[in-house]
Amino acid sequence: MNTHHAVTELSRLTLGFVPLTDAALLVIAREGGFFADQGIDVTLSRENAWSTLRDKVAAGLLDGAQMLAPMPLAMSLGLGRAPCDTLAPITLSRNGNTVVLSSSLCEASGAALGDDPAASAKALGDIKRRDSSGHRPRLAMVYPFSCQHYQLQDWLALGGLDPQRDVELLVLPPPRMVEALQSGTIDGFCAGEPWGSLAAHRDSGRIVATGDQLWPGQPEKVLGVTRSWVHRYPATLAALLRGIAAASDWLGASPEHSRKARDWLALPPYLDHAVCHLDDLNLNHPPIAQQLYGEGVLRPSPTLAERFAEHLQRHLSQHGRRLDLATLSECYSPVHFDAALHQ
Template sequence: MDMNKTPELNRLTLGFVPLLDAALLVIARERGFFAAQGIDVSLSRENAWSTLRDKVAAGLLDGAQMLSPMPLAMSLGLERAPCDALAPITLSRNGNAFVLSTSLCEQSGAALGSEPAASARALGNWLGQGRRPRLAMVYPFSCQHYLLREWLALGGIDPDRDVELVVLPPPRMVTALSEGQIDGFCAGEPWGSLAEHYRVGRLVASGAQLWPEHPEKVLGVTHSWAHHYPATLAALIRALVAASEWLAETPENRRQALAWLALPPYLDRSVNHLDSLPLDTAPIHQRLYGPGVLRPDVEAMGRIAEQLNRSLRHVERSLDIPALHECYSPVHFDAAMHQ
């Protein structure tokens, strides 16, 4: 199939949640990479992952930035009716932060270090003396949820007994922490650094320390959409690759990307505390560019698939391996890039 033919759609809408790893979508629109591929893309800000998921499934969005486990969870019918979905390009790797409230850090002695187990053990030692903390993650089938559970286990903490886990949209995290509604969270940037900036929380570990180079966000589309609009999908992939390559070129480009992210339709004031786009710096190590970053990789989904399989065992199901391979196959990416 010729992926260089004219896109079947010349106007489409993609959803995103306000996080730094929406950057490639924003760059591709603002820098004109979508337009260069013959597509006029509108970006729709959605504050909750469940809303974004449902809009893609219903055809109200052509596709969206998604949590990397989400296309597979949709295909397996977890938390909603099954909807076959694909992740034809990775948008980011790493990028998550574990944050505890400033008061909880002071009481427990939990602090950021080279080994994430140290902060988890500090919290675990404190639990015997204090109350049961409430910790937030962004979505049940997310790296943030799975990483949070794994980090707690490093400290001997049972995530189902010793703490209360709740779901909150990323933009709600810092306010909820400041108001005492939660005692900590795991979320993507800029929300962890914003909590530190406002001095309501402190970073105690990162996802990159636990699962280095894990796929974090992907572009998600339904299988039906990809089947009906293959040239449009190829154009989207090429535009996002061009955005990634442009971002890698110079620090000036990364500063310009941050300026675009700071526009009101995107992340607005939530990035005002950042002097530059803090990519691939310790401890977050967020990756939006570089060799192999964007190409889908089933093997890299291994830790995530293992966690999803555990979720399925609770309802006496097992992971559908063919569905896993179809969701994260590089076939669409390779066809678009002629690899």
């Protein structure tokens, strides 16, 4: 049944996503008909690298996209590319990241997942300090301006490790993490699901810490759209937000819906075989505790951006700049969310 509230400026649009379980709300909204209920036909375009997705949104080749939570702010500030004012009018997920070390490194160091993420970080730090060869573990993250990068830095610091001096950090797209770990190209990574649990399933790596342990309840993915797009297509944005919110409500209504969502994610255009080790989306369960539904989960807020904003401020200060708090507030303002959902 078509339940859209207003005529939208666009009837067809394309959103980008990176193959991760927290693309689920976009996939559910498309496959479950929640976008169609709002009178919009949404195509989802799989992008394997965050930088590619970012540039396509900025160039107008995508109407919007699933984005890393810090990405709209980084784009607006001109970090990593020319400035492009970008907004995050809805949160798509909270938590969901894992820190993974190779099985061989875990065995050598004793690093393991426990209640305190500092224990595994200290285990890595201890073996690094005992190693006189000068070898630096190679650890991958998904994008320089990401919660994965910042959570990995914070985890290393718990073990007394300097990210610049004691390890080698490199950027890899999430779908390449497990393969790189298996081949020995990297010694560990921090990425969103399903890549951490897939590494553990294949016995090529072990989860030693999670984003929920390091930054509990942190917004992880958002819908990112340029400010000019929002001004040009306000009714279309409202329809998108209502469709995503309906998908979230549906997902939280029944455990069976989590299994159905997993089946949709396993379709070839989305995550394909990368989720075959999962029976469902395994939401809200520790230690990963990924959240895609629940009271207040989707509503953006500048306050919830403060943790990664601190890391961005450190980066800016190294270049003689300061974080523009007005830009921060605009990026993560709930004004569009509240208007669309009548909050």
